[in-house]
Amino acid sequence: MAQRVRDVQRWFTEFGRYAYTEVAPIPLDGLSGWHRDRDTGDIRHDSGKFFSVEGLAAQVPLGPVPEWTQPIINQPEIGVLGLLVKENDGVLRALVQAKVEPGNRNGLQLSPTVQATRSNYTRVHQGRAVPYLEYFRDHRAHHVITDVRQSEQGAWFYRKRNRSMVVETTREVELRKGFTWLTLGELYAMLAEEDRVNMDLRSVLSCLPLSASGVDTVLRSDGTGFRGSLVRSCRPSAGARHSLGELLNWLTDTRAGTDVLTDRIALDGLRGWRRTPETITHESGQFFSVIGVDVTAGGREVAHWNQPMIRPRGQGVIALLVARIDGVLHALMHARVEPGYLDVAELAPTVQCIPDSVDVLPAAARPPFLDTVLSADPSQLRYDTVLSEEGGRFYHALSRYVIVETAAEGIEHPEFRWIAVHQLMELLRHSHYLNVQARSMVACLHSLLAVPATAAPAVPSMPTGPSTAGVEGS
Amino acid sequence: MAQRVRDVQRWFTEFGRYAYTEVAPIPLDGLSGWHRDRDTGDIRHDSGKFFSVEGLAAQVPLGPVPEWTQPIINQPEIGVLGLLVKENDGVLRALVQAKVEPGNRNGLQLSPTVQATRSNYTRVHQGRAVPYLEYFRDHRAHHVITDVRQSEQGAWFYRKRNRSMVVETTREVELRKGFTWLTLGELYAMLAEEDRVNMDLRSVLSCLPLSASGVDTVLRSDGTGFRGSLVRSCRPSAGARHSLGELLNWLTDTRAGTDVLTDRIALDGLRGWRRTPETITHESGQFFSVIGVDVTAGGREVAHWNQPMIRPRGQGVIALLVARIDGVLHALMHARVEPGYLDVAELAPTVQCIPDSVDVLPAAARPPFLDTVLSADPSQLRYDTVLSEEGGRFYHALSRYVIVETAAEGIEHPEFRWIAVHQLMELLRHSHYLNVQARSMVACLHSLLAVPATAAPAVPSMPTGPSTAGVEGS
Numbered sequence: 039m040a041q042r043v044r045d046v047q048r049w050f051t052e053f054g055r056y057a058y059t060e061v062a063p064i065p066l067d068g069l070s071g072w073h074r075d076r077d078t079g080d081i082r083h084d085s086g087k088f089f090s091v092e093g094l095a096a097q098v099p100l101g102p103v104p105e106w107t108q109p110i111i112n113q114p115e116i117g118v119l120g121l122l123v124k125e126n127d128g129v130l131r132a133l134v135q136a137k138v139e140p141g142n143r144n145g146l147q148l149s150p151t152v153q154a155t156r157s158n159y160t161r162v163h164q165g166r167a168v169p170y171l172e173y174f175r176d177h178r179a180h181h182v183i184t185d186v187r188q189s190e191q192g193a194w195f196y197r198k199r200n201r202s203m204v205v206e207t208t209r210e211v212e213l214r215k216g217f218t219w220l221t222l223g224e225l226y227a228m229l230a231e232e233d234r235v236n237m238d239l240r241s242v243l244s245c246l247p248l249s250a251s252g253v254d255t256v257l258r259s260d261g262t263g264f265r266g267s268l269v270r271s272c273r274p275s276a277g278a279r280h281s282l283g284e285l286l287n288w289l290t291d292t293r294a295g296t297d298v299l300t301d302r303i304a305l306d307g308l309r310g311w312r313r314t315p316e317t318i319t320h321e322s323g324q325f326f327s328v329i330g331v332d333v334t335a336g337g338r339e340v341a342h343w344n345q346p347m348i349r350p351r352g353q354g355v356i357a358l359l360v361a362r363i364d365g366v367l368h369a370l371m372h373a374r375v376e377p378g379y380l381d382v383a384e385l386a387p388t389v390q391c392i393p394d395s396v397d398v399l400p401a402a403a404r405p406p407f408l409d410t411v412l413s414a415d416p417s418q419l420r421y422d423t424v425l426s427e428e429g430g431r432f433y434h435a436l437s438r439y440v441i442v443e444t445a446a447e448g449i450e451h452p453e454f455r456w457i458a459v460h461q462l463m464e465l466l467r468h469s470h471y472l473n474v475q476a477r478s479m480v481a482c483l484h485s486l487l488a489v490p491a492t493a494a495p496a497v498p499s500m501p502t503g504p505s506t507a508g509v510e511g512s
Numbered sequence: 513m514a515q516r517v518r519d520v521q522r523w524f525t526e527f528g529r530y531a532y533t534e535v536a537p538i539p540l541d542g543l544s545g546w547h548r549d550r551d552t553g554d555i556r557h558d559s560g561k562f563f564s565v566e567g568l569a570a571q572v573p574l575g576p577v578p579e580w581t582q583p584i585i586n587q588p589e590i591g592v593l594g595l596l597v598k599e600n601d602g603v604l605r606a607l608v609q610a611k612v613e614p615g616n617r618n619g620l621q622l623s624p625t626v627q628a629t630r631s632n633y634t635r636v637h638q639g640r641a642v643p644y645l646e647y648f649r650d651h652r653a654h655h656v657i658t659d660v661r662q663s664e665q666g667a668w669f670y671r672k673r674n675r676s677m678v679v680e681t682t683r684e685v686e687l688r689k690g691f692t693w694l695t696l697g698e699l700y701a702m703l704a705e706e707d708r709v710n711m712d713l714r715s716v717l718s719c720l721p722l723s724a725s726g727v728d729t730v731l732r733s734d735g736t737g738f739r740g741s742l743v744r745s746c747r748p749s750a751g752a753r754h755s756l757g758e759l760l761n762w763l764t765d766t767r768a769g770t771d772v773l774t775d776r777i778a779l780d781g782l783r784g785w786r787r788t789p790e791t792i793t794h795e796s797g798q799f800f801s802v803i804g805v806d807v808t809a810g811g812r813e814v815a816h817w818n819q820p821m822i823r824p825r826g827q828g829v830i831a832l833l834v835a836r837i838d839g840v841l842h843a844l845m846h847a848r849v850e851p852g853y854l855d856v857a858e859l860a861p862t863v864q865c866i867p868d869s870v871d872v873l874p875a876a877a878r879p880p881f882l883d884t885v886l887s888a889d890p891s892q893l894r895y896d897t898v899l900s901e902e903g904g905r906f907y908h909a910l911s912r913y914v915i916v917e918t919a920a921e922g923i924e925h926p927e928f929r930w931i932a933v934h935q936l937m938e939l940l941r942h943s944h945y946l947n948v949q950a951r952s953m954v955a956c957l958h959s960l961l962a963v964p965a966t967a968a969p970a971v972p973s974m975p976t977g978p979s980t981a982g983v984e985g986s
Binding site (some may be wrong): 185187284287293381467469 | 943
């Protein structure tokens with residue numbers, strides 16, 4: 039597989055000469071195709087489509103910050119994140135795209151087969167048709183493995199949702215430029231690389247059940263050590279610290295007991311934010327800014343456009359504490375409240391913050407377990423890679439995703455629960471239980487089922503189907 | 513059990529002398545404690561609490577009625593419907609309340625242990641404390657069997673939700689006036705009586721898993737015939753026409769593919785509705801009216817009050833087609849769009865309408881299968897009882913709930929799917945899959961697991977635990 043990973047890297051580099059973006063910051067007030075609403079100051083596209091930047095007033099009376107206002111992206115349309123998969127010789131492969139987005143620090147990233155807003159497929163922007171969209175629009179001829187709507191960043195989006203679909207086909211699929219078929223083992227190896235697998239692909243991958251045909255062999259052998267506890271944790275039959283009913287009770291309790299009041303307000307009505315013709319920034323210099331960018335793209339459906347983007351201040355830390363409980367790996371999940379969620383709270387990784395911004399908040403707002411994560415010994419780190427959030431709306435939104443193994447003893451907190459991986463997978467069948475960062479973490483956890491490509495000549499537990507000869511390039 | 517049912521009826525009659533309501537229609541503009549908003553005409557409580565009657569503009573561009581306006585109740589608080597249960601000698605009993613509500617045609621109905629709006633327990637109306645609420649507010653000392661938020665009538669409520677909780681205690685519980693303990697068998701027998709079990713109790717009963725201790729014996733024997741197919745359908749291991757994944761895909765497809773745009777508008781801004789100082793009615797005389805009532809109540813926490821209510825025009829028909837597929841009973845569920853749902857569509861019974869009002873709609877809006885139901889042979893009826901919707905907001909909202917057995921062959925419709933009962937139960941663990949009428953239907957289906965109290969001296973498959981002596985009063 040190591041060879042195959044190098045091949046993909048080479049393909050990436052070559053394709054990067056064809057597909058590129060040049061992104062230059064420009065003033066918000068000079069965005070071509072966008073205007074400032076006369077009454078509210080909201081930033082809207084002239085077509086009325088795509089998205090707008092508006093104001094939000096949030097109240098969480100019992101939270102450490104009881105009220106605040108902020109800019110927020112309003113994008114009411116539900117887009118499709120579609121991953122096309124196909125089984126050959128007992129091996130499942132996914133069709134992924136090398137895609138440029140203006141917010142990507144490194145240009146190209148691996149994305150799902152289809153990453154389409156509704157505007158995309160109703161073709162508001164007069165661009166070319168979205169390749170392979172037909173498999174997801176007219177999916178009755180294929181096998182739909184996963185189809186679920188999930189939230190995106192509730193701190194930056196107002197109730198945005200995407201539809202994550204995994205569709206299996208048995209037809210011959212024409213391979214277009216910029217696309218390639220990867221096994222799950224290869225995808226998992228890519229997940230270990232910095233900023234290579236984009237957020238949408240991580241999200242849709244997390245929703246792919248490991249029980250799918252051509253994938254399930256990964257769970258056949260467990261063994262000892264960390265990986266064994268992870269394999270067992272992925273099996274639906276494994277024991278868990280709490281029953282699913284107890285977890286649902288806990289989450290319902292949080293959702294019913296937490297008042298979150300949000301009001302969409304005028305972007306010009308924010309308190310504590312400074313708006314200039316160039317940008318919107320918080321007075322503390324922290325959290326995030328709204329900036330304008332001018333984008334020139336090759337190898338993409340539109341060659342030149344302007345748009346506003348969210349630019350976070352500093353690199354985030356997104357961390358998951360994991361522990362073996364009776365030989366089964368559990369993740370410490372946080373019932374996290376964000377103002378943009380449709381339903382108060384969702385399960386998030388243990389820690390999710392921008393450390394620099396934490397320092398300007400009241401002490402009570404310091405995330406529990408942040409110091410545990412920041413002071414973890416390198417020997418505790420099971421995953422540690424910088425990944426970025428969606429590059430279509432967020433500019434260089436980088437976070438260090440880290441999985442830290444610890445002992446469960448003594449870790450008790452009313453806002454947190456130890457949850458087995460198969461329980462997370464069961465919840466992922468339904469909408470709005472796991473936030474987008476938690477979905478990324480599930481994909482990262484799954485990637486640890488594989489042995490690193492550089493560590494072993496063969497991948498012992500990747501999907502191999504009836505004969506081991508099926509693993510392409512391994 | 514027949515004797516016990518007669519005892520409960522006698523208790524009801526006697527309690528009814530103590531607990532009563534006198535309800536008189538009065539003009540909307542004369543409601544004491546309520547006012548008409550100066551700008552919008554919305555009807556609001558002077559405290560700002562409880563609920564308001566506002567206007568809603570709905571657009572469903574691809575529906576048979578692409579747009580309309582209507583009055584709607586806005587009650588953003590999430591109340592608690594709590595059922596306290598306790599196992600004694602292997603038999604689970606539920607603590608139910610004989611409760612009067614102003615909209616009840618017959619005064620008293622059986623309701624859950626606790627039926628509290630958030631105003632109730634923050635005690636906005638200065639009434640007495642809600643009995644037994646402590647079991648649901650501070651439930652950590654007890655076993656929470658079910659805890660899920662569910663929608664209410666999406667045609668009349670704007671995104672109203674309730675929290676359905678079943679809590680099991682092992683403590684001694686003081687029995688207060690107006691409450692009694694009933695076995696599930698007794699509750700099921702009550703469900704066969706007209707207008708006896710109120711909507712909230714039906715809803716919370718539907719969410720009680722049949723796998724709960726003291727209940728599970730009901731599924732041990734199946735046998736032949738209708739009841740055998742129902743027992744098998746309740747078992748999670750039973751086969752089903754569609755996998756859960758296929759059903760979720762179908763529902764996601766409906767939810768993602770249906771545009772429902774709702775705008776809350778001024779109550780004075782409705783088109784097609786006539787507002788007088790007395791009432792608000794539709795120009796056709798159909799659908800429903802908003803009326804005012806003056807209520808005098810005994811045996812309830814407040815002795816006298818006024819309030820607006822929704823009064824539907826005519827009796828509704830809520831029908832479920834069921835069929836045996838490979839020996840397993842399946843219900844034909846409708847992915848129904850209502851403007852007040854949080855999420856576009858929920859699973860509804862096969863038919864849900866007010867037949868008189870259907871006649872003023874376009875022909876395309878005639879509910880599929882309504883004629884099948886209305887022309888069913890009496891030998892096909894498995895359940896046929898008039899029940900009412902919530903009596904706190906709806907005045908004499910009666911519907912004929914009917915379960916009709918048919919053959920599955922030839923019944924195919926894109927908006928409908930045949931679903932096994934255990935699949936409905938699995939979906940009921942999560943929020944917003946089954947609408948309130950469908951939840952009532954699940955309770956009615958469960959009641960058919962019992963043999964009617966008059967038909968047999970003993971109840972063969974009610975929960976009896978280790979010894980049959982445990983069935984109280986049978």
